[in-house]
Amino acid sequence: xxxxxxSGEAADESYRLVVTPESAGWGYxxxxxxxxxxxxxxxxxxxxxxxxxxxxxxxxxxxxxxxxFTLIGRSGVFDGPSDFAYAPxxxxxxxxxxxxxxxxxxxxxxxxSVGRRLPPRYRPASGVPVELRGAGAAxxxxxxxxxxxxxxxxxxxxxxxxxxxxxxxxxxxxxxDEERGDERQLEEIYYFELSGGPAAFGYQRVYASTVDRPVxxxxxxRAGDVVLVPHGYHxxxxxxxxxxxxxxxxxxxxxAVREWRFRDDPAHGWVRASWxxxxxxxxxxxxxxxxxxxxx
Numbered sequence: 183x184x185x186x187x188x189s190g191e192a193a194d195e196s197y198r199l200v201v202t203p204e205s206a207g208w209g210y211x212x213x214x215x216x217x218x219x220x221x222x223x224x225x226x227x228x229x230x231x232x233x234x235x236x237x238x239x240x241x242x243x244x245x246x247x248x249x250x251f252t253l254i255g256r257s258g259v260f261d262g263p264s265d266f267a268y269a270p271x272x273x274x275x276x277x278x279x280x281x282x283x284x285x286x287x288x289x290x291x292x293x294x295s296v297g298r299r300l301p302p303r304y305r306p307a308s309g310v311p312v313e314l315r316g317a318g319a320a321x322x323x324x325x326x327x328x329x330x331x332x333x334x335x336x337x338x339x340x341x342x343x344x345x346x347x348x349x350x351x352x353x354x355x356x357x358x359d360e361e362r363g364d365e366r367q368l369e370e371i372y373y374f375e376l377s378g379g380p381a382a383f384g385y386q387r388v389y390a391s392t393v394d395r396p397v398x399x400x401x402x403x404r405a406g407d408v409v410l411v412p413h414g415y416h417x418x419x420x421x422x423x424x425x426x427x428x429x430x431x432x433x434x435x436x437x438a439v440r441e442w443r444f445r446d447d448p449a450h451g452w453v454r455a456s457w458x459x460x461x462x463x464x465x466x467x468x469x470x471x472x473x474x475x476x477x478x
Contacts, residue, residue, distance in 0.1 A: 183207065185388065185399050189406030196224060198284070199408065201371060203291050206410055210337055210434035211369040212289040213408070218242070220282040228273045232300070232338055233289035234328060235275070236266045236430075238375070240283015244269070245276040251304040255283060259375050259428045260344060262469020263310035263325040268303045268335070286373065288328070290338035290434035298336070305333060314462050315351075320453070321463035322351035330440050339368065339433040339442050345384075345421040346465045347377075352417030354450040357391050358443065359413035361436070366443045368435040370411040372419070374403045375428040382425035388416045391447075415447045426468070 183192075183205050192200050199215040206212075212231060215238070216224055235244045237255030244251045244267040251267040269275045271292050277285060311326040326332045328340040345351040358368045376382035386409045388399040397414040401407070409416075421427035433442065446454070 183410070185397070185410045185412070186401040186403075187408040187410070189404060192408070196226075198406065199373070201408060201410070206369070206412070208369045208412055209436065210291045211371055211432050212291070213371050213373060213430075213432050214287040214289070215373070215406075216277060216285045216287060218277065218279040218282050218285070221280060222282060223276060223278040225274060225276040228269050228271050228275060228289075230271050230291055231289040232268070232270050232292050232336055233287050234266050234268055234338070234340065235277055236286040236288065236327070236340075237264045238284045238286055240279055240281055240285075242277050242279040242283060242285060245278075246273045246302040249302045251302075254307070259342070260377060260426060260468045263307045263312060263327060263342070265307045266305055266327060268300070268305075268333075270299050270302065272299075273302065286430055288338065288340045288371075288430065288432040290336070292336045296336050300334060300336065312467065314466050316353070317457035317460035317462055319349050319463075320351065320353050320457065321346065321349055321466055323466050323468055330442060335440065337434040337440065339440065341431050343419070343429050343431065344468050345419060345427040346463050347421050347426050348423040349421050349463060350418040351421075351427070352419040354453045355387065355389070355415040355417040355447040356444040357413070357415045357447070358433075358445070359391065359395075364443060365445050366435060366437050366439070366441045368433040368442070370416065371432040372409040372411065373430040373432070374407045375405045377426040378424060380405070382422075384422055384425065384427040385420040386416075387418060388414055390414045
């Protein structure tokens with residue numbers, strides 16, 4: 183599979199997008215995007231994966247193991263964080279939507295050796311930590327809805343990033359492809375949406391961190407596109423002037439400790455210090471969510 187998957191290239195009869203560990207050629211991270219017409223319903227089994235049901239647009243109900251969660255959702259990804267539901271491995275899940283909508287299903291393969299099984303759960307939008315990162319033209323908004331410190335899971339890490347038009351995010355470029363003291367090995371999926379209609383576009387960069395593991399992506403991304411990051415430095419994610427950029431990050435890996443630890447490209451890490459004293463972009467925040475601390 184190409185590391186840049188254009189909208190529709192990985193669709194099937196049930197989903198607008200299907201990325202599995204098998205199709206990506208790795209071991210853990212996955213993502214499906216489900217679109218339901220008004221009154222529509224879809225049932226599936228989680229198999230060996232834990233997953234979330236995250237509304238991108240619209241609301242739905244999620245039934246799993248006798249629990250039924252009503253997700254209020256949102257009209258679109260730039261309207262603030264959404265509530266979401268968690269489903270464990272080996273669970274039959276039914277997603278139903280009276281008004282129709284589009285729903286992301288980020289997932290992580292859970293090895294049987296983990297030895298525990300978390301129950302189905304619901305998290306309201308008010309419980310999603312929202313922060314502003316960076317400053318100036320590197321300002322962006324992050325919804326840490328399934329970050330390790332915000333929500334318990336076995337392998338899955340997922341966040342949303344919203345970047346105002348003309349800004350850069352996922353910057354400085356960074357990597358998380360080794361298990362070491364200051365880094366965790368995590369496969370990553372970027373799923374993109376943009377404001378401004380079908381002509382809107384942005385860019386995503388991925389490049390090698392070592393000569394023996396080549397990767398070289400500079401992709402023009404549009405709504406519904408995906409970029410896979412098996413290893414290497416990734417960033418920046420660039421929002422073209424006139425078009426706000428959204429991406430959903432899905433991460434999972436083999437480490438026994440669920441942590442999001444990364445290392446900047448040493449050629450560009452100095453950029454973080456340059457943000458000191460710069461104001462955060464006044465166009466942020468998107469939506470009406472209360473903000474936590476501004477982070478670099």
